[in-house]
Amino acid sequence: DGGITQSPKYLFRKEGQNVTLSCEQNLNHDAMYWYRQDPGQGLRLIYYSQIVNDFQKGDIAEGYSVSREKKESFPLTVTSAQKNPTAFYLCASSMGGGQGAFFGQGTRLTVV
Amino acid sequence: RKEVEQDPGPFNVPEGATVAFNCTYSNSASQSFFWYRQDCRKEPKLLMSVYSSGNEDGRFTAQLNRASQYISLLIRDSKLSDSATYLCVVTSGGSYIPTFGRGTSLIVHP
Numbered sequence: 001d002g003g004i005t006q007s008p009k010y011l012f013r014k015e016g017q018n019v020t021l022s023c024e025q026n027l028n029h030d031a032m033y034w035y036r037q038d039p040g041q042g043l044r045l046i047y048y049s050q051i052v053n054d055f056q057k058g059d060i061a062e063g064y065s066v067s068r069e070k071k072e073s074f075p076l077t078v079t080s081a082q083k084n085p086t087a088f089y090l091c092a093s094s095m096g097g098g099q100g101a102f103f104g105q106g107t108r109l110t111v112v
Numbered sequence: 113r114k115e116v117e118q119d120p121g122p123f124n125v126p127e128g129a130t131v132a133f134n135c136t137y138s139n140s141a142s143q144s145f146f147w148y149r150q151d152c153r154k155e156p157k158l159l160m161s162v163y164s165s166g167n168e169d170g171r172f173t174a175q176l177n178r179a180s181q182y183i184s185l186l187i188r189d190s191k192l193s194d195s196a197t198y199l200c201v202v203t204s205g206g207s208y209i210p211t212f213g214r215g216t217s218l219i220v221h222p
Contacts, residue, residue, distance in 0.1 A: 033210070042199070042214035043156070050207055058209075090155055098144035098208040101201075103155040 003027065006091050006104035013078070013085065013111050021076045021107045023091035031096040032074040036060060037088040049074055050096060078109065086111050115139060115211050116202050122217035129190045133216045135200030136182045143208060145176055147185045148199040150215065156199055159185075190220045
């Protein structure tokens with residue numbers, strides 16, 4: 001089945017730790033995105049990538065890092081510098097060029 | 113001013129009703145427009161694209177008004193299963209980055 005997969009579904013992190021969220025797609029999409037959603041809020045763009053080995057900061061990139069070494073994969077690292085990391089993280093991909101984006105099931109990160 | 117604005121609702125309607133949502137966007141150079149549906153604690157799912165000529169998919173009709181910079185979604189014969197949050201999405205810039213509105217909550221009751 002073609003799709004976009006995020007793992008893990010739930011993640012608990014201690015303060016001061018870095019954690020990496022996985023995002024893999026087999027849709028052959030060029031563009032990939034990471035969004036953050038807080039309760040009752042809209043989606044805010046963290047990072048995006050239009051092509052392998054290239055990525056750009058979104059609106060709230062501070063405290064996050066990404067890599068795009070393969071077309072299929074776009075992992076997000078939440079670093080200890082992110083002041084309020086507890087949120088619902090959503091990864092998406094699209095063909096680019098204004099086509100609709102498709103989402104993974106999301107990762108709920110909680111800092112304990 | 114936010115790039116994409118929606119009335120958060122909730123819109124509370126009985127089964128069978130017709131309901132309409134509007135969304136305004138600030139960037140006149142925006143290129144693509146979509147409606148997504150998001151169920152509670154789930155990921156957003158693409159509902160439909162929105163074209164200048166308007167488009168329909170079953171009970172759902174979407175319209176784009178570029179002159180006034182708004183898009184609309186009309187749902188006819190509402191079902192209980194239509195209860196969800198509806199997100200307006202606009203892409204802009206050379207990279208066609210999707211920008212999301214905060215969503216409009218719809219509750220369909222028996």
